[in-house]
Amino acid sequence: MISPTPWVLIRKHMVAHWLRTGLTVVAMTVAIFLLCFLVSIVATLDRVVRESSGQRLVVQSAVSLFVDLPRDYQAKIDSVPGVESVTKFQWFGGYFREPRNFFAQFAVDHNFVFDMYARDFQVIEVAGSPKPLDPEQSPQRAREAMAADRRAAIIGEGLVRDFGWSVGDTVPVTGTIFQKRDNSAWEFNIVGIYRPLKGNFDDRSMLFRYDYLAEMLDSGQATGPRGVGTYAVNIAEGASAARAIDGIDALFANGPQATRTTSEAAFQAGFVSMLGNLPMFVGTIGGAVVFAVFFSVVNTMLMAGRQRFHESGILKALGFSSSALARVIVAESLLLALLGGLGGIALALGSENGVRAAIGVFLPSYMVLPETIMLSAGVSLAIGLVAGLAPAMTVARLEATEALRSEG
Secondary structure, three states: OEOOOOOHHHHHHHHHOHHHHHHHHHHHHHHHHHHHHHHHHHHHHHHHHHOOOOOEEEEEEOOOOOOOEOOOHHHHHHOOOOEEEEEEEEEOOEEOOOHHHEOEEEEEOOOOHHHHOOOOEEEEEEOOOOOOOOOOOHHHHHHHHHHOOOOEEEEEHHHHHHHOOOOOOEEEEEEOOOEEOOOOOEEEEEEEEEEEOOOOOOOOEEEEEHHHHHHHHHOOOEEOOOOEOEEEEEEOOOOOHHHHHHHHHHHOOOOOOOEEEEEHHHHHHHHHHOOOOHHHHHHHHHHHHHHHHHHHHHHHHHHHHHHOHHHHHHHHHOOEOHHHHHHHHHHHHHHHHHHHHHHHHHHHHHOHHHHHHHHOOOOOOOOOOHHHHHHHHHHHHHHHHHHHHHHHHHHHHOOHHHHHHOOO
């Protein structure tokens, strides 16, 4: 028996049936791209919850997230045993020039937010400070830059990519919830740029001074709710988060607005739950797509195997072993699946920024993780291997005389 495997037949077969080869690769590419996309959505949501701080709480109205809390709650929350620091977070809900340029803006307490979130995001550039900015000095430099300008704002580097903004620019933002009396756009001066360090903080948000917003509302120059959407609370090291939660909620149990305090992870999980059983839904769709493409590849390889009966008989008569011919078919199936899989992964990675821009309002931290790439590559190889086994076994069991009698 001739021991070498006729690998050259793989290229010849794929070129000879180029249309079938191309369609199979395209089908695999689309399937693996969808798998990457769907798995990345679930992985991003899971990452947001998983990387949320265990020592941070979120205080909101017990009625609804859309009901604001009084401003004077901050000092009272700060007095609860175990609380280290507190900052306001007020959703602004504006857009840049056109409604399609919507992005997240939050009014915050600039004196506290940078220290509270020092492990979640890092200010990498600040007006008047040398670059690169020392990470240890980042919170202080950011506070100083914000304190120097009532209209100051710090933006994520994702907004720099989207709109080309830079430190020193003045950005007009049209408010939807908070509107100026003269119907003009709000103007914010960019004094810094931040970079997320964890998945629970996105790179497409703007942080500006809450006291500026309050001043405009109290003076009658703007309209909108005068409360606070949520309070973020950092727990002191060694303090019990559960006791702090009970203490905060007990403090406001009799009003004027009852509160519901949860961990940051639970708060983020609440947003995910609003989407329903998304992992099961996404898994069902992804599984169905991969299942359908699997049978497409199996059908392709079965057709290829049947077309090679006569050729296989000739090769066996020449002395090639059954195992050598089986290896050719399995290798071809693996190659087809791998080409499609790599194409799908490349498409998923190449479209990452576009997808993030399209769904950034809902999933601003969307990304294709290395684990997702490994999963997709594994699925591709598994499909190629399993799809090639059936025709390979058929050819291996085929007798040379029987194969020679078949039509070429």
